[in-house]
Amino acid sequence: MLKEQDIMAVLPARDVARARDFYGNVLGLDPPLVMDEENLIYRSGNGTSFLVYKTDNAGSAKNTQMGWESSDIEGDVAALRERGVVFEEYDFPGVETSDGIASTPVGKAAWFLDSEGNILNLFQRA
Template sequence: MLKDRTVMAVLAAKDINRAKDFYRDKLGLEPSDSMEEDSLIYTGGNGTSFLIYQTENAGSAKNTQMGWETDNLESEMEELKGRGVVFEDYDFPGLKTENGVATNDWGKAAWFLDSEGNILNISQRT
């Protein structure tokens, strides 16, 4: 069943070339494959991957769409900031960031937008 299958996240992009530039220049990622002309597949660790495809619906979600887990959140944030990534600040019931970082019993996390308005995050478990 599905519990034993590889999972692939899917993100939307209004401009696939702009998205490709963002993921290369800001996140240091190169596509590993393509399913069709207006799509890109990126491979991550432990058999994970994500697909970006071109659609006019990009950037319409108001929730975290994909994230990476790290062993050192602050170090990752500094490297990404050095590449021009801007971290979001939130103040919602149950979620408040300080200097872009939310902390709770689970760990800590930070969020940023990609070039297409997708909400991405990095997190570190306690």
């Protein structure tokens, strides 16, 4: 049953207005579908979407929560930096970034935090 259904990522936000500003003005996403003052749905490529919802638990996860596939990660990282996005630098077994981008056997990746402390990423397949 589920294999035929659309998937929607879900991201927590302590401050939904601040998150709306980040996703719209910093990342450049189209205005969201506003379900109510505590729930926003953003659309992205190929019919994908994600929900931003109000909760005090935002920013508590220590793992990547959502990502976008990229065909030009260096260009996308540069463009997002121009918009004020700060990319994380990591150095641990299996992942070491250089100028914000890690090269792995399966591709390249870059991570950044949204306004709520959620870990997001870009990924370009090898």
